[in-house]
Amino acid sequence: MTDAVDLIDVDFLLTSEEIALRDRVRSFVTTAIRPNIADWYDKAMFPTQIIPEMAKLGLLGMHLNGYGCPGRSAVDYGLAALELEAGDSGLRTFVSVQGSLAMSAIHKHGSEEQKNEWLPGMADGTTIGCFGLTEPDSGSDPASMKTFARRDGDDWVITGHKRWIGLGSIAHVAIIWAQTSDGVRGFIVPTDTPGFEAKVIGQKLSMRASIQTELMLTDVRVSGRALLPNVKGLRGPFECLNEARYGIIWGVMGAARDSYQAALEYSQTRMPFDRPLAGFQLTQQKLVDMAVELNKGTLLALHLGRLKDAGRLAPHQISLGKLSNTREAITIAREARTILGGNGVTLDYSPLRHANNLESVRTYEGTDEVHTLVIGNHITGIPAFR
Template sequence: MTLTDPLDLLDFDSLLSDEERQIRETVARFVTEHVRPHVADWFEEGTFPRELAPELGKLGVLGMHLEGYGCAGTSAVAYGLACLELEAGDSGLRSFVSVQGSLAMFSIWRYGSEEQKLQWLPRMAAGEAIGCFGLTEPDFGSDPANMRTRAVRDGDDWILNGSKMWITNGSIADVATVWARTEEGIRGFLVPRDTPGFTTRTIKKKLSLRASITGELSLDDVRLPASAQLPEARGLGAPLSCLSEARFGIVFGSAGAALDCVRTAVDYANSRVQFGRPIAAFQLTQQKLADMAVDLNTSALLALHLGRLKDAGTIKPHQISVGKLNNVRTALAIARECRTILGGSGITLEYSPLRHANNLESVLTYEGTSEIHTLVIGQTLTGHAAFK
C-alpha cells in the first residue's frame, strides 16, 4: 500500500519514515523479481530453494533487526515491513526469514557466548548457513514446559536424547537450537548438522506452507561439548522470548498476505466481465472489497502501533498476542473471501488467495495457536491463568 494505492484508505504510508518506506520498497521489489514468478511452482512441488538463502542474505533481511555480527540493526518497524512484503509473496518465504532471524539467530545473539556468535551469526546473516529452532515436540506443542527431550551431563559433555516436530528449516539447517530439560531446568544447545546421533526427516504431504521445508529432529545419544550450551539461556523464559520475536513478525506478515489477496481480488474484479460489465461494478462485490479493505487497513495500523511500541522498548507479550490473534484470523477470512470473488479461477495456483488461505491455516497454529493467544489475553483481562 502506498499513498497512490486505493487500498491505502487511511494513508498508512504517510506514517512511515523515508528509510522505512525504502526498505519496504526494496523487499517488495525483491519479491516481485525473485519470488512471484516461481512461488506457485515451489508450492506445487513442495519445496523451498536453498539457493534463495544467499540472495536473502544479500538483501539484508536475515537477522536484520539484530545488532552487529553482519546484521543490519534496523528498527522493529522496518523488520515488520520486510515481513509484510515477504509474506505478500508467500508465508513460507516469511517463515524462512523469521525462523532464521527471530528464532535461530536471535537465540544465539541473545543467549549465546561470544564464540558462538562469531562462529554462526555472520554466516547466518549472509545466508551461508541455515538455522532452525527445536522447541515443539510430537506430544508437546502448546505445552513446551513438559518437553521430553533430555540433556544429561557426562563429564564435561552433554548427552541429548529426544525429538522435535514441525521444525521449519529442520531438514536443511546447518545448525539447530535445541531446547532440552536438564537437572537445572530447561537449557538451550547448538547442535551442528554433522553431529553423530543427530538426524532429520522432511515432513511430506503437507496441504499448507508447501513452499517451506518442515522437518523432524531426532537426537539419539547426541554428545555435545560444554561449549555447545547457550550460557545465558536459563528456564522456559528463554525460548519463549525467542517466540515473541517471531510472533511479532507474523503480525506484519499476515497483513502482507491479506494485502496480496485483496490486491489480486480487486484486479480480477475489474477485469472479469459478467452480464456486460466488470464484476467490480456490482454492489455485492464492492461490499466484499470494502469490508476486506477496512479490515486490512485496521490490521496494518495495529501492526505499526505494535512496532512503535517494540522500538520504544515498552511492548508486552500480551500485546503481541493481540496482534497475532487479530491479524492472522483477519487475513485468513480475507483470503477465503477473495477466493469467492475469483470464482472457479480461485482454486488454481494462477492466483494467490487460496494458496495464502492454505498457508494461513498453519500460521494460525504455529508460534502459539489462536486458542493459546486467546487465553493469554484472557489472563491479562482477568488475572486468572486458564492454561492448566
Template sequence: MQPLELFAVDGLLSDEEHEIAATVRRFVDDALKPNVADWFENATLPRELAKEFGALGVLGMHLDGYGCAGTNAVCYGLACLELEAGDSGFRSFVSVQGSLAMFSIHRYGSEEQKQEWLPRLASGEAIGCFGLTEPDFGSNPGGMRTYARRDGNDWVLHGTKMWITNGSLADVATIWARTDDGVRGFLVPTGTPGFTATTISRKLSLRASVTAELVLDGVRVPASAQLPGARGLSAPLSCLNEARFGIVFGALGAARDCLETALDYATTRVQFDRPIGGFQLTQQKLADLTLELGKGYLLALHLGRLKDAGALRPEQVSVGKLNNVREAIAIARECRTILGGSGITLDYPVLRHANNLESVLTYEGTSEMHTLVIGQALTGLPAFRG
C-alpha cells in the same frame, strides 16, 4: 486506488522504512513471485535462496552487529509483510533464521558462539533452525521430554522435535532440552552423530517451506555448545515472541496480495456485460476486506512503534497475532469467492495464501492460546494452567 491508500499509511513511515519495504517488495516481485507457484506445487524451497535473502539483508536484520543490519522493529515488520506477500514460506524462513535461530544466539549465546555462527547465518552461508516443539507438546512446551545429561565435559541429548521449519536444510539447530538444572538451550551442528532430520511430506499448507522432524539419539556436544545465558523456559518463549511479532506484520502481506488480486480481477472480469466489481455485493466485499486490512496494518504499526520504544508487552503481541492472522485468513477466503472458480488454481495466489495461513493460524501459538493469553491479561486468571 489500492486498499491501504485509503488509510494514508505512507505518511506514517520514515524514509528508511519506505525504502526497505520497497526494496523487499521489488525482490519478491522479481525473484520470488514468478517461481512460487511451482515451488508450492512441488513442495520445495531452493536452499540457494538463503544467500539471496542474506544479500538482501533481511536475515537477522533487527539484530545489531555480527553482520546484521541493526534496523528498527518496524523495518523488520515491513520486510516480513513484503516477504509474506510472496508466500508465507518466505517469511517463515526469514523468521526462523533471524528471530529464532539467530536471536537465540544473539540474546543468550557466548561471544564465541556469536562470532562462529551469526555472520554466517546473516549472510545465508549457513542455515539455522529452532527445536522447541515436540510431537506431544506444542502449546505446552513446558512438558517437553527431550533431555540433556552431563557426561564428563560433554552434554548428551535425547529426544524428538516436530514441525521444525528449515530443519532438514539447517547447518545448526538451537535445541531446547530438560536438564537436572531446568530447561537449557544447546547449539547442535546438524552433522553431529545421532542427529537426524526428516522432511515432513504430504503437507497441504506451507508447501514452499521445508518442515522437518528432528531426532536426537545420544547426540554428544561439548560444554561450549550450551547457550550460557539461557536459563529456564522463559528463554525459548522470548524467542517465540520475536517471531510472533514478525507474523503480526507478515500475515497482512498475504492478505494484501489476496485483496489486490481480487480487486484487479473484479475490475477486469466481465459478467452480464459489466465488470463484476460494479455489482453491489462485490463492492461490499471489497470495502469490508479493505477495512480489516487497514485496521490490521495500523495495529501492526502501533505495536512496532511500541517495540522500538521498548514498551511492547507479550500480551500485546498476542493481540496482534490473534487479530491479524484471523483477519488475514478471512480476507483470503473471501477474496477466493470473488475470483470464483479461477480462485482455486495456482494461476492466482489467493487459495495458496489461504492454505498457508491455516499453518500461520496454528504456529507460534495457536489462536486459542493467544485468546487465553489475552483473557488472562484481562482477568488475572490463567485458564490454561491448573
C-alpha cells in the same frame, strides 16, 4: 492501485528510509518470488537459491545488532516481513526461523564466543539454522517436552524427538531445547553431529514452499561449550518466540493485501452479465470489508512496531496482534477467493494458496486459543491454561 489498498494513508506514518527499504523488498518479491511461487508451491519446493539475495538485502537477523547483523529497527523488519509474505508465507517463515528464532537464541542467550562463531555466517546466509522446541506431544505446552540432556563429564548427551521444525533438513546448526536436571536449557547443535537426524514432513496442504521437519536426536554428544549459558527455563525459547510472533503480525497483512489485490484486479476485468464484477453491490461489500480490515491490521502492526522500537512492547500486545491479524488475514484470503469463483482454486491466483498457508501461521508460534488465554490472563489476572 496503491490508493485502493492504503485507504488511510499509512505511508504518511513511515519515514522515507522505511519506505525505501520496503520498496527494495517489494521489488525483490516482484522479480524473484512472484514469477516462480506457483511452481515452487506446486512442487513443494523451498527455493534455496534465493537465500544469498535475501542475505544481501539484509533480511537475515535483520533486527539484531553486531556480529555482522544488519541492526535494523523493528518497523523495518515488520515492513520486510509484510512484503515477503505478500509473496508467500513460506518465504517469510524462512527469514523468521533463521533470524527471529535461531539467530535470536544465540544473540540473546549465547556467550560472546558463540555469537562470534555463528552469527556472522547466519547473517550472510552461508550458515542456516533451525529451532528445535516443539515435540510430537508438546506443541502449546512446551513445559511437557521429553527431550532430555544429561551431563557426561564435560559433555552433554541429548536424546529426544522434535516435530514441525522449520529448515531442519537444510540447517547447519540447530538450537535444541531440552529438559535437564537443572530445568530447560538450550544447546547449539551442529546438524552433522552423530545421532542427529532430520526428516522432511511431506504431503502437506499448507506451507508447501517451505520446509518442515522432524528431528531425531539419539545420544547426540556435544561439548559443554554448546550450552547457551545466559538463560535457564522456558523464558529462553519464549523470548525468541515473541520475536517470531511479532513478525507474523506484519507478515499476515502481506498475505491479506496480496489476496485483496488479486480479487480487486480480477473483479475489474471479469464481465458477468455484460458489466464488471466490481460493479455489483455484493462484490463491493466484500472488497470494502477486506480493505477495512487490511488497513486496521496494518495500522495495528505499525503501532506495535513503534512500541517495540521504544522498548514498550508487552507479551499480551504481541498476542493481541498475532491473534487479530492472523484471524482477519484468513478471512480476507478466503473472501477474496469467492470473488475469483472457480478460477480461485487454481494456482493461477494467490488467495487460496495464502489461505492454506495462513492455516499453518494461525497454528504455529501460538494457536488462537493460546493467545486468547494470554490476553485473558492479562485482562482478568487469572491464568486459565490449566
